[in-house]
Amino acid sequence: MTGFYDDESCLRPVAPARAVPHSGDAPGSGVPILNDLSVQSGGAIPLARDEAPKEKHVPVQIEFCGVTKMYGAVAAVRDVSLTVSRGEFLTILGPSGSGKTTALMLLAGFVAPSSGDILIDGKSVAAVPSYRRDQGIVFQSYALFPHLSVRRNLEFPLEMRGVAAADRAGRVTRFLDRVHLTDFGDRLPWQLSGGQQQRVALARALIADPPVFLLDEPLGALDRHLREQMQDEIRSLHKEFGKTTICVTHDQEEALTLSDRIIVMRSGRIEQIGTPEGLYDRPATAFVANFLGEANIFEDPAFKIEADATQPSGTLAMIRPERIRLAVATGPGRADTDQRQSVIGTVTKMIYAGPLRKYHVSIGKSVLIVRQHVASGQEIFDRGDEVRLDWLRSDVRFVSA
Numbered sequence: 001m002t003g004f005y006d007d008e009s010c011l012r013p014v015a016p017a018r019a020v021p022h023s024g025d026a027p028g029s030g031v032p033i034l035n036d037l038s039v040q041s042g043g044a045i046p047l048a049r050d051e052a053p054k055e056k057h058v059p060v061q062i063e064f065c066g067v068t069k070m071y072g073a074v075a076a077v078r079d080v081s082l083t084v085s086r087g088e089f090l091t092i093l094g095p096s097g098s099g100k101t102t103a104l105m106l107l108a109g110f111v112a113p114s115s116g117d118i119l120i121d122g123k124s125v126a127a128v129p130s131y132r133r134d135q136g137i138v139f140q141s142y143a144l145f146p147h148l149s150v151r152r153n154l155e156f157p158l159e160m161r162g163v164a165a166a167d168r169a170g171r172v173t174r175f176l177d178r179v180h181l182t183d184f185g186d187r188l189p190w191q192l193s194g195g196q197q198q199r200v201a202l203a204r205a206l207i208a209d210p211p212v213f214l215l216d217e218p219l220g221a222l223d224r225h226l227r228e229q230m231q232d233e234i235r236s237l238h239k240e241f242g243k244t245t246i247c248v249t250h251d252q253e254e255a256l257t258l259s260d261r262i263i264v265m266r267s268g269r270i271e272q273i274g275t276p277e278g279l280y281d282r283p284a285t286a287f288v289a290n291f292l293g294e295a296n297i298f299e300d301p302a303f304k305i306e307a308d309a310t311q312p313s314g315t316l317a318m319i320r321p322e323r324i325r326l327a328v329a330t331g332p333g334r335a336d337t338d339q340r341q342s343v344i345g346t347v348t349k350m351i352y353a354g355p356l357r358k359y360h361v362s363i364g365k366s367v368l369i370v371r372q373h374v375a376s377g378q379e380i381f382d383r384g385d386e387v388r389l390d391w392l393r394s395d396v397r398f399v400s401a
């Protein structure tokens, strides 16, 4: 198994099957019945489960143990092992074709592993069909029932679980209110905007109180402004309901904003797992560094890179563009020069991008990207200007090629 892990995943012995008490489960049916759907005034919508006192250590809820999915000769997912804690927001990030959706569909039960196993609450779900896995799923296409009103769309998962009509109505009203669609209950999905449809899809996935919430490119169809609004909505729903959430996206910013941890996938494998800050600030490979944002990676630098740490063999030095400062080449040096490396270069390009300016600066045959957030009184440079670049030696990272 390759990759960089910040947890021990399935390399540790698998715990014996742990039955998680679901107070409302219909005996033997595998289909939970909600037992507390009363409408309360104000506050969070009451949840039928997950109300047990918080445990000191957060237990593992989902485990992938050496999971591989082959499509003919193509390994969509290869030997993936990972653990997800209860209540965690985990994002699977990667380029097109890296296996993100397949990993999510394996968890949802829409596809079966070719080898390996998936455990939920310590039990293998190999023999559990998708409709019995009790997961709320939101697809990029929303997948709302086009012939049903918004209200009926929300009622559907409750009806499937045998919730009485009177309880259904109250809960639907509460959820409509929660996603700011109180006045839209009688509309059909096509009579809503994309963002409104997405909110219906989120509410429908949560309304039956599933312990696990799966999001497949949930904001992919929305424009930037709406995407940011919906990121806030998803964050606040996660905070309010505390569901274990697995989200697939190819949008780095979305992953960095929403997640407790991110998995970066590449060619079906996990390249690295970590917290957003950990991955962005300390990528293990050039692939992760580049995928999570812009990076200056020095393959053959025109000058010697100084760093606080010793460069491990086989690695490349890397520095993020926003860590580099620009100043007039002939200007006075900085106060903390003992902690900084400073080089002189020539601006070859300046790109204006609203709140920031991006510069390309050549130093011999090396070209560095520098990103400067616009601030009042800041010096602005243009093509041909000679500039002094400097950065903290402690901001230099080393990544595998």
Ligand SMILES: Nc1ncnc2c1ncn2[C@@H]1O[C@H](COP(=O)(O)OP(=O)(O)OP(=O)(O)O)[C@@H](O)[C@H]1O
Binding pocket: 071, 074, 075, 076, 077, 094, 095, 096, 097, 098, 099, 100, 101, 102, 103, 250
């Ligand atoms: N049903 C299938 N039959 C054959 N190959 C498949 C099937 N589903 C996925 N694949 C292949 O498996 C690999 C991973 O696909 P997957 O859809 O999981 O990637 P992804 O990272 O979600 O991509 P995207 O971001 O484009 O949705 C790809 O090479 C894809 O062509």
